[in-house]
Amino acid sequence: xxxxxxxxxxxxxxxxxxxxxxxxxxxxxxxxxxxxxxxxxxxxxxxxxxxxxxxxxxxxxxxxxxxxxxxxxxxxxxxxxxxxxxxxxxxxxxxxxxxxxxxxxxxxxxxxxxxxxxxxxxxxxxxxxxxxxxxxxxxxxxxxxxxxxxxxxxxxxxxxxxxxxxxxxxxxxxxxxxxxxxxxxxxxxxxxxxxxxxxxxxxxxxxxxxxxxxxxxxxxxxxxxxxxxxxxxxxxxxxxxxxxxxxxxxxxxxxxxxxxxxxxxxxxxxxxxxxxxxxxxxxxxxxxxxxxxx
Amino acid sequence: xxxxxxxxxxxxxxxxxxxxxxxxxxxxxxxxxxxxxxxxxxxxxxxxxxxxxxxxxxxxxxxxxxxxxxxxxxxxxxxxxxxxxxxxxxxxxxxxxxxxxxxxxxxxxxxxxxxxxxxxxxxxxxxxxxxxxxxxxxxxxxxxxxxxxxxxxxxxxxxxxxxxxxxxxxxxxxxxxxxxxxxxxxxxxxxxxxxxxxxxxxxxxxxxxxxxxxxxxxxxxxxxxxxxxxxxxxxxxxxxxxxxxxxxxxxxxxxxxxxxxxxxxxxxxxxxxxxxxxxxxxxxxxxxxxxxx
Numbered sequence: 001x002x003x004x005x006x007x008x009x010x011x012x013x014x015x016x017x018x019x020x021x022x023x024x025x026x027x028x029x030x031x032x033x034x035x036x037x038x039x040x041x042x043x044x045x046x047x048x049x050x051x052x053x054x055x056x057x058x059x060x061x062x063x064x065x066x067x068x069x070x071x072x073x074x075x076x077x078x079x080x081x082x083x084x085x086x087x088x089x090x091x092x093x094x095x096x097x098x099x100x101x102x103x104x105x106x107x108x109x110x111x112x113x114x115x116x117x118x119x120x121x122x123x124x125x126x127x128x129x130x131x132x133x134x135x136x137x138x139x140x141x142x143x144x145x146x147x148x149x150x151x152x153x154x155x156x157x158x159x160x161x162x163x164x165x166x167x168x169x170x171x172x173x174x175x176x177x178x179x180x181x182x183x184x185x186x187x188x189x190x191x192x193x194x195x196x197x198x199x200x201x202x203x204x205x206x207x208x209x210x211x212x213x214x215x216x217x218x219x220x221x222x223x224x225x226x227x228x229x230x231x232x233x234x235x236x237x238x239x240x241x242x243x244x245x246x247x248x249x250x251x252x253x254x255x256x257x258x259x260x261x262x263x264x265x266x267x268x269x270x271x272x273x274x275x276x277x278x279x280x281x282x283x284x285x286x287x288x289x290x291x292x293x294x
Numbered sequence: 295x296x297x298x299x300x301x302x303x304x305x306x307x308x309x310x311x312x313x314x315x316x317x318x319x320x321x322x323x324x325x326x327x328x329x330x331x332x333x334x335x336x337x338x339x340x341x342x343x344x345x346x347x348x349x350x351x352x353x354x355x356x357x358x359x360x361x362x363x364x365x366x367x368x369x370x371x372x373x374x375x376x377x378x379x380x381x382x383x384x385x386x387x388x389x390x391x392x393x394x395x396x397x398x399x400x401x402x403x404x405x406x407x408x409x410x411x412x413x414x415x416x417x418x419x420x421x422x423x424x425x426x427x428x429x430x431x432x433x434x435x436x437x438x439x440x441x442x443x444x445x446x447x448x449x450x451x452x453x454x455x456x457x458x459x460x461x462x463x464x465x466x467x468x469x470x471x472x473x474x475x476x477x478x479x480x481x482x483x484x485x486x487x488x489x490x491x492x493x494x495x496x497x498x499x500x501x502x503x504x505x506x507x508x509x510x511x512x513x514x515x516x517x518x519x520x521x522x523x524x525x526x527x528x529x530x531x532x533x534x535x536x537x538x539x540x541x542x543x544x545x546x547x548x549x550x551x552x553x554x555x556x557x558x559x560x561x562x563x564x565x566x567x568x569x570x571x572x573x574x575x576x577x578x579x580x581x582x583x584x585x586x587x
Binding site: 107 | 474482484497498500580
């Protein structure tokens with residue numbers, strides 16, 4: 001459904017754009033309906049940039065992004081607006097996603113203004129109540145409040161509800177639970193699972209491997225802007241082939257292990273080199289399992 | 295708990311809400327009262343007084359009395375008539391000069407901050423060039439070359455030279471605000487750039503923008519007074535600055551004629567001071583967090 005084809009992104013930095021910083025190198029991924037695809041990587045690996053490119057918040061330097069086979073990159077305002085009817089996003093920081101001086105339910109009104117100007121106010125609030133109940137929020141306790149009067153979990157769920165007001169096919173979830181506490185985390189995560197059952201494609205961006213394992217069928221591991229390993233979650237997590245993936249998996253803290261028990265030294269990794277050369281190609285090592293540079 | 299109580303007593307509607315809190319804020323109410331009272335005096339006063347404030351109407355150098363409320367000048371002109379006319383031109387300079395600077399500053403600042411990149415670098419360069427121009431020297435040169443110096447010409451010159459610091463400050467604020475997630479969210483809702491600037495970014499700077507408006511307004515009045523004071527004021531009108539210049543030129547301080555220079559000096563101080571206090575109060579009004587604590 002949504003497909004990234006050999007996507008590159010470089011930012012211009014410095015005076016008059018004299019330098020370039022390549023954030024994403026030759027990434028090709030795709031998301032099918034009813035599937036959660038996790039993109040995992042450390043800070044600076046380019047995973048957030050991928051989310052921003054899918055949401056067209058930043059331009060694609062090379063390559064293309066296709067939705068149902070049609071190229072969606074770099075189009076006019078009207079086409080972009082139509083695109084956002086089908087692809088929506090939720091961001092990491094719930095408190096930054098709301099304009100602090102307005103009431104939080106303004107995000108629903110903004111959707112009505114842009115996409116459903118003809119819908120009557122009463123009918124619209126019925127729809128808002130519906131989607132809020134769909135994300136297991138009590139409309140009475142979240143409507144008419146300022147963002148600082150609501151919890152992070154409530155705010156993130158309202159953002160998901162907002163996305164559901166539009167008939168979306170793809171949801172980009174960029175670290176949406178990393179700022180929530182452990183108990184609300186699992187609720188929001190399960191909510192994503194329900195969306196998946198409804199046939200939505202979810203691009204789940206995270207740095208947390210256990211979350212990726214919990215929610216997704218397929219996983220893409222990124223480092224220095226390029227994909228190092230990709231495939232079915234079971235395959236990648238039980239049999240990691242790339243040294244970086246093995247290090248990542250070894251670094252997941254476990255409930256019954258103390259730091260003093262760990263003796264395994266992390267494997268040596270290749271340093272960050274020239275980012276303008278294409279990254280090592282992915283080779284299929286097993287069914288539904290690709291690794292870079294073997 | 296207290297938040298719940300506040301919520302229930304809040305009137306419906308955002309605009310109404312701000313007005314509701316603004317009118318109940320003593321700083322806003324007091325500051326605005328002073329500014330509006332002086333404005334009212336400047337607006338309707340001239341209708342009840344002589345049209346020619348420079349006319350010689352009474353005895354020379356007379357202290358305030360029932361006939362001449364603020365006394366008379368060294369030449370026998372009525373100080374109160376001059377004062378009322380001076381208020382009028384000072385408000386005109388403040389509104390026009392401050393308004394021009396505000397519009398230019400906002401346009402440049404928002405464009406540079408929101409677009410970024412090359413647009414920003416070019417606009418920033420222009421801003422810095424105007425910023426480092428010695429405004430006073432330029433104003434003196436321009437003012438002295440103008441054939442007829444009126445209040446409007448003075449206001450335009452002041453406006454064209456006092457926008458850079460607003461542009462810089464607005465640009466800097468826009469930079470940080472444009473990177474907030476709610477701006478991205480508004481883009482995901484299909485909003486156009488100018489709508490995002492007006493509806494998402496500007497309200498967050500509302501108190502700041504009001505402050506710049508107030509500072510520009512006050513600054514233009516002060517700048518005009520300074521030009522007037524060094525003898526580059528309007529040649530065909532009376533302003534608070536020219537009153538002070540005249541009073542100093544004819545040694546009112548040494549002659550003990552305090553009624554000649556105190557009213558214009560006090561009025562300038564009152565207007566600018568009251569505007570500052572209004573601004574502090576408005577900050578409390580616009581920020582619900584400050585309001586609830």
